Amino acid sequence: QVQLQESGPGLVKASQTLSLTCTVSGVSISSSGYYWSWIRQHPVKGLEWIGYIYYSGSTYYNPSLKSRAAISGDTSKNQFSLKLSSVTAADTAVYFCAISSYDNSGYRGGFDDWGQGTLVIVSS
Amino acid sequence: DIQLTQSPSSLSASVGDRVTISCRASQSTSNFLHWYQQKPGEAPKLLIYAASSLQSGVPSRFSGGGSRTDFTLTISSLQPEDFATYYCQQSYSTPWTFGQGTKVEIK
Numbered sequence: 001q002v003q004l005q006e007s008g009p010g011l012v013k014a015s016q017t018l019s020l021t022c023t024v025s026g027v028s029i030s031s032s033g034y035y036w037s038w039i040r041q042h043p044v045k046g047l048e049w050i051g052y053i054y055y056s057g058s059t060y061y062n063p064s065l066k067s068r069a070a071i072s073g074d075t076s077k078n079q080f081s082l083k084l085s086s087v088t089a090a091d092t093a094v095y096f097c098a099i100s101s102y103d104n105s106g107y108r109g110g111f112d113d114w115g116q117g118t119l120v121i122v123s124s
Numbered sequence: 125d126i127q128l129t130q131s132p133s134s135l136s137a138s139v140g141d142r143v144t145i146s147c148r149a150s151q152s153t154s155n156f157l158h159w160y161q162q163k164p165g166e167a168p169k170l171l172i173y174a175a176s177s178l179q180s181g182v183p184s185r186f187s188g189g190g191s192r193t194d195f196t197l198t199i200s201s202l203q204p205e206d207f208a209t210y211y212c213q214q215s216y217s218t219p220w221t222f223g224q225g226t227k228v229e230i231k
Contacts, residue, residue, distance in 0.1 A: 037220075047168070047211060047222040062219040096167055100215065108215040109174070110158030114167035 002026040004097050004115035012091075014124050018084040022097030022115060023077070030055050030075045035100045037111065038071060038082045040093040048093075052100075053080055087122045094119050126150055128212050130223035136231040143199045145226045147212035152192040156216035159188055159197045162225075163208045171210075172197060202228070 008020035022036070029036055038050040051061035053071045061069045065084070073080040084091060095118055098111040127150040137143050147157065155175040160168035170179045172188035175195055185200045199206055207230055212223040 049220040110170045
């Protein structure tokens with residue numbers, strides 16, 4: 001059974017860098033066939049996919065974040081992390097980590113498992 | 125980016141009702157379209173993947189249909205635990221996107 005758990009500061013000052021970690025159990029983040037994503041949920045704007053990392057270490061980010069996001073993995077701890085720089089009040093949201101899968105045919109599935117989410121508030 | 129538009133944004137229904145939620149994509153997503161249920165204070169839960177495949181453990185009263193740009197989520201007989209917000213999501217092309225959600229409330 002795959003489990004994901006987010007951790008990190010719940011309060012970040014504007015202009016600083018938000019840093020969150022997702023600890024994974026039940027599957028290795030270095031296993032092929034999985035995307036490891038960060039997703040956030042604004043109170044008003046709904047769900048927004050931030051980006052992913054997969055087993056090779058390759059990453060992809062939502063262009064809406066204007067190159068402020070960086071996702072990295074630590075296979076020794078079975079964790080992956082998000083750094084979001086130059087935060088503003090608009091980055092206040094609940095942040096989730098999640099896993100999705102892909103197969104040899106190129107099919108990409110939905111987000112099968114999620115962390116419980118962590119609220120990050122950006123203060124001025 | 126592929127825009128997903130859900131309708132309605134909210135609906136009121138009674139226990140036992142048949143409920144259908146629509147998700148329309150701004151361009152074809154093939155069958156890379158998934159549905160989630162979210163209750164307050166919880167993470168979204170995957171219900172349907174690949175447009176019509178039921179995720180393991182999800183009750184059979186949930187079903188999905190459609191292809192390319194038009195998709196539906198149907199709850200055949202609404203149960204008390206189904207009152208929640210439902211989202212569609214596409215993984216056809218990056219950036220992956222979500223619909224704005226449909227809130228199902230008790231009538």
